[in-house]
Amino acid sequence: MTIGQERLARRMARGCEFLGSEVAVMCGAMSWVSERNLVAAMSNAGGFGLIACGAMTPALLDAEIAGTKALTSKPFGVNLITMHPQLFELIEVCGRHGVTHVVLAGGLPPKGALEAIKATGAKVICFAPALSLAKKLVRSGVDALVIEGMEAGGHIGPVSTSVLAQEMLPELAEQLPVFVAGGIGRGEAIAGYLDMGAAGVQLGTRFVCATESIAHANFKKAFIRASARDAVASVQIDPRLPVIPVRALKNAGGEAFTAKQREVAQMLDEGKVAMAEAQLQIEHYWAGALRRAVIDGDVENGSLMAGQSVGMVTKEEPLADILGTLIAEAAQALEARAA
Structure with missing residues (x-):
């Protein structure tokens, strides 16, 4: 030793x-x-x-x-x-x-x-x-x-x-x-x-x-290609819709989540949806996103949860x-x- x-x-x-x-x-x-x-x-x-x-x-x-x-x-x-x-x-x-x-x-x-x-x-x-x-x-x-x-x-x-x-x-x-x-x-x-x-x-x-x-081959490929700066934290659009930030690789799914928050916040403003229902919509939206990426290999629309050490995965x-x-x-x- x-x-x-x-x-x-x-x-x-x-x-x-x-x-x-x-x-x-x-x-x-x-x-x-x-x-x-x-x-x-x-x-x-x-x-x-x-x-x-x-x-x-x-x-x-x-x-x-x-x-x-x-x-x-x-x-x-x-x-x-x-x-x-x-x-x-x-x-x-x-x-x-x-x-x-x-x-x-x-x-x-x-x-x-x-x-x-x-x-x-x-x-x-x-x-x-x-x-x-x-x-x-x-x-x-x-x-x-x-x-x-x-x-x-x-x-x-x-x-x-x-x-x-x-x-x-x-x-x-x-x-x-x-x-x-x-x-x-x-x-x-x-x-x-x-x-x-x-x-x-x-x-x-x-x-x-x-x-x-x-994890799907596409999911692994995304990790191998990514650098540390590609693993970004999600943004909370509206304080009324508390979203714990999630760190994941940038992709269309992340952008769609931001858009979804905007859409739900607007429905809230217009009184079309109650607070509890609005928060539930946000939760449900994200729930299946990780499975889509890890299991199905949809790395565009799924969630690629990754830490900043991803750049060291080669x-x-x-x-x-x-x-x-x-x-x-x-x-x-x-x-x-x-x-």
């Missing part, structure tokens, strides 16, 4: 122990992309895979967990959206399967959710986009946190990863494992966040073009190779620092 590898192992020890994996790298849960094939490949390669439950029904999640277990004997987790109407049934499904880690995304967990997860014996991981929220989550008993910056793909907050890490790691890293996410594309960045006190990291965009990913390759490269880069960076 080189000095760099030894230093990396030492810095990742806490994250590895918490996750039960060989390296403290989680594969971010990406709707339609993070299903059994990518999750199992990640865990088999020594990382930690996460099933993206998204809008799945309990029956679909049940089948997905069973399918993942058939492909790997290594630990993996499930990412649940806090506002899912059947959240507690989904937690029950995870418990039935003995899922070891449940990640809650999309806002503060509803009353009783943390207790329900812990009752199954699983560890709870939550996203914390601000220090005040992080402290609240720590008090409520979460086992680990993910701090994710606005460079990430999909739904994003307003602050960059580097700022969140500087603000939050010194305050939180001693209390519980904290994983850093958003815009990480190379091992040098992983080494940097570990040096700052992170227990590990989470990457999503970097794994989309893994050979094992079921080819399709086996997941184990992507993870191996990241780990080697991180070890080299730590070795150079030791020298």
Whole structure:
């Protein structure tokens, strides 16, 4: 073992122990992309895979967990959206399967959710986009946190990863494992966040073009061609129609979404539609867009959710190779620092 590898192992020890994996790298849960094939490949390669439950029904999640277990004997987790109407049934499904880690995304967990997860014996991981929220989550008993910056793909907050890490790691890293996410594309960045006190990291965009990913060939091609500046955040047209910004590659679908917001806002102005109905129209409009791109390959009208690290995705390759490269880069960076 080189000095760099030894230093990396030492810095990742806490994250590895918490996750039960060989390296403290989680594969971010990406709707339609993070299903059994990518999750199992990640865990088999020594990382930690996460099933993206998204809008799945309990029956679909049940089948997905069973399918993942058939492909790997290594630990993996499930990412649940806090506002899912059947959240507690989904937690029950995870418990039935003995899922070891449940990640809650999309806002503060509803009353009783943390207790329900812990009752199954699983560890709870939550996203914390601000220090005040992080402290609240720590008090409520979460086992680990993910701090994710606005460079990430999909739904994003307003602050960059580097700022969140500087603000939050010194305050939180001693209390519980904290994983850093958003815009990480190379091992040098992983080494940097570990040096700052992170227990590990989470990457999503970097794994989309893994050979094992079921994303459509068109979707992967769009990622390979894109540069960092092509991954842009969606714009909210009207404050009455609150839309959490989504980072995705620029395409006709993004422009159509902006136009749709304008159209709904005008209907609201003219009294043709009630507020609740207007907001629902916005939600529905976007709901199927990601599936159209990932599964059907409609990269013009679908949603190409991608983080700014997309510029570092240059080819399709086996997941184990992507993870191996990241780990080697991180070890080299730590070795150079030791020298």
